[in-house]
Amino acid sequence: DAKTTQPNSMESNEEEPVHLPCNHSTISGTDYIHWYRQLPSQGPEYVIHGLTSNVNNRMASLAIAEDRKSSTLILHRATLRDAAVYYCILRDLDYGGSQGNLIFGKGTKLSVKP
């Protein structure tokens, strides 16, 4: 499985934007970039995913570098509820066998200060 690299932790102030980086220099052409987050004492929850183009949804935006070797998850206005561990995961488009599995790394622990 292709690997991702994320900072161990980040801090943000409430109501400010947050940019969470992820490096994936060995990404293949068939890898989607997925982001999940895990709130304290809960299961992970889906945030967003994309292949090449930037993506927006109600939770966040995903900015993907032109060479796809890095991406950034953008929370436009952080709230206290956004404090969580954020995981950047590569998931193979060619689904079959183990290629489509979600393999979690250590993620980035985001703290939000009031």
Place this chain on the structure above:
Amino acid sequence: IAGITQAPTSQILAAGRRMTLRCTQDMRHNAMYWYRQDLGLGLRLIHYSNTAGTTGKGEVPDGYSVSRANTDDFPLTLASAVPSQTSVYFCASSATGNTEAFFGQGTRLTVV
């Protein structure tokens, strides 16, 4: 409410005992997964199933078995529990291998 359900929520189990963790989804998802989460080690994939009737080994399959007799259910069995299997277990499902995955709320298992 559609979703994924795990049972039990928590369990204390004597070492050597057999235990089955249950996972049911009502979204008709093809793919299902079992993870364990330990402090400092993050989430690790135990077993997965891409469709009913098929299963595969994940990162840490030893000591666990799964079955996928139908689309909705994906039980995880510990044949003879050991203390190192103390963990929080999460079940997940997704429609295909590259769509949003939904996770259950977890089962906290303590093996003593």
